[in-house]
Amino acid sequence: MPDFSRELALGGVVAGVDEVGRGPLAGPVVAAAAILPADLPPEIAALIDDSKRLSPAQREAALAALIESGAAISAAAASVAEIARLNILQASLLAMRRAVARLAVRPDHVLVDGQVAPDLPMPCTPVVGGDGLSLSIAAASIAAKLVRDRAMSRLDRRYPGYGWARNSGYGTKTHRDAILGLGITPHHRRGFGPLLPPA
Template identity: 60%
Template structure:
């Protein structure tokens, strides 16, 4: 389980930063930055964890709880499918993280960033491999980013039915790939990604759905 030791070790206003959505074939990449300005309440120290280790229901409960924590600061941001295409997914994810940190009420004195690549932030950065299972601030950021992105994909699913985005969040499941092949691509598909790019190339040569 993650704890608050890295934040306490630094002693200042530490932001946990994480992104969600680098792998899907559709939708934006979403990032979140979280500062527990007054510490972490006891009920959260035993329940916050890597978003991937939690059920969807548990993530929703925690996402509803977190904004009411005294002293918490939350910055949420995204990078669009167009930015993913033009920048590549790594740089787009880093852009989303930079935007999330900039949306905090004031700059943190340190950003704990999940992973091993530091985004170009205007504050000191410490990368933490597997950080969402190490730091409570990063874990909170991972949960809020995941829930936010899932909600975005659920809304897009209502406008673009047939791809199963409310269930697969845009990831390349068998059903999603089959839908791309039969229905073509939407403006929310990542046209630089292999499965989507191949479908676009097929469309140009055969006239099948794009």
């Protein structure tokens, strides 16, 4: 389970940052940033984990509890066009920078999940597996996942047949079959391997 030890060791205001949506065939990449109160009640901390380990209902409950606790949380995206122009890694880092910039409180330090840190105006430390180690990063992972899933559900209503409300744009069999039958939408990442034109 993630804990608050890294944040306490750094001192000051620490934000956790994570992204979701690097691997899908469709939709934006979304990042979130979270600054948790130092006195976060243990019953709320117990709700927080890597978003991949939580059910949709658990993620919703955790985010609602975090907001109620006074946590500062923001989210931002990089579009399919930006992914195509920059590449998925750089688009992910762009979304992270945007999420940090949108925080209501400027952090003194940022902990980011993964091996690569975005270029930020404050110190930033990458933490491999951070969403399972840091409460702040785990909180950001929950927010990013919820924001992106909601966005894909909205797109699913506009482009029915691809199953985006269920697969979030990932390359499931249903999604791949729909691409063959229905074609590619403006929200598909045309540069991704399965969507590249044949040589």
